[in-house]
Amino acid sequence: MGRIIVVGAGPGSPEYVTLAAKRAVRQADVVVGSERALRLFRNNMRGEALPLTAHNFKQTLEQAVKKAEQGKSVAVVSTGDPGFAGLLRPVLEVVGERNVEVKVVPGVSAIQACAARALVSWENTVLLSFHDGVSEAGKKQLLTAVRAGKQVMLLPDPKAFTLKEIAKFLTGEGVNKNTAVVLCEDLTLKTERLIETTLEEARAHDSGRLTVILIKAEQKTWPKSLRCQNVEA
Ligand SMILES: C[S@@+](CC[C@H](N)C(=O)[O-])C[C@H]1O[C@@H](n2cnc3c(N)ncnc32)[C@H](O)[C@@H]1O
Structure with missing residues (x-):
């Protein structure tokens, strides 16, 4: 065989x-x-x-x-x-x-690296990937999870459902613009960057880097130890 x-x-x-x-x-x-x-x-x-x-x-x-x-x-x-x-x-x-x-x-997923950098436990997190394209069902799953106050980690679609578009979609559906978002970019690479932001600010963000998006609807503040630059460097 x-x-x-x-x-x-x-x-x-x-x-x-x-x-x-x-x-x-x-x-x-x-x-x-x-x-x-x-x-x-x-x-x-x-x-x-x-x-x-x-x-x-x-x-x-x-x-x-x-x-x-x-x-x-x-x-x-x-x-x-x-x-x-x-x-x-x-x-x-x-x-x-x-x-x-x-x-x-098995390998360490960008999802795991994102959770580690952002200091979040992820056992109850909704994990989504739009990397291979966006569907109405996927968008609905995302909206339902965020509306329910769930923690979400997702991979954007670099072509059709970017961070900007995701933020526009969610706020357009009435999700609170101040919803906390952490962008985990280029994880474990020299260019790694973590950005704490909100859905409103994310509507204008365009980095072109590898990104995992972490959305935590119910919690507006992040641990003080979470800093925005090269955590491991
Ligand atoms: C085809 S998917 C592969 C995901 C992979 N199997 C995993 O478990 O991480 C590629 C997407 O994963 C995310 N990704 C991969 N490596 C990353 C990194 N180092 N930092 C941030 N996001 C990453 C990006 O959203 C990228 O577009």
């Missing part, structure tokens, strides 16, 4: 790449992933690298599954954790009923 390991690469810093992830990549004959993910493993790769882009996405995953069927060990590296808006779902879709075993090595 062929075998694919879907490996979490963490939020971006090499410090967050686990030993288990490095070992899985080192043992693979073929390593598939975005350029950003592959870069994190450049010293741990002995196999053939197959770079994954938006243009070759389906074909490359198909190629990876075929290589696994031919007996090669394949690692698919996914930034953050593969199970949160990562590569686990598309890999499982391509594998379908084929004779290929799939395993996962």
Whole structure:
């Protein structure tokens, strides 16, 4: 039976790449992933690298599954954790009923890094991703959660549902403009930045960076220890 390991690469810093992830990549004959993910493993790769882009996405995953069927060990590296808006779902879709075993090595998600930086527990948080596009059902889920005063962490859609648009959507639906928002940008990278703001201010914010948005409708103030710059530096 062929075998694919879907490996979490963490939020971006090499410090967050686990030993288990490095070992899985080192043992693979073929390593598939975005350029950003592959870069994190450049010293741990002995196999053939197959770079994954938006243009070759389906074909490359198909190629990876075929290589696994031919007996090669394949690692698919996914930034953050593969199970949160990562590569686990598309890999499982391509594998379908084929004779290929799939395993996962978990990684630190940007969601976890955001919760850590913002000093919040996240066991009761509503987690949403619009990274692969925005649907009416997703927007409704977001609105319902915020209206219910739930803590929400979400990945914006960099093209169709950006922070600005999310803030405009929520305030347009009558959500309090002073609702507290923390923007967790470029987590674990040198350019990391945390910004405490409100939905109103967020309507004008446009950073173009990797961002997790944390919304906490019921609490307007954040711990004093939460500061807005490079926490780990
Ligand atoms: C395709 S999703 C992958 C999420 C990933 N599987 C995870 O668990 O973090 C990519 C989105 O995750 C968020 N993201 C990834 N890395 C990040 C980082 N270092 N800082 C902030 N957000 C990040 C951004 O919203 C980015 O557009």
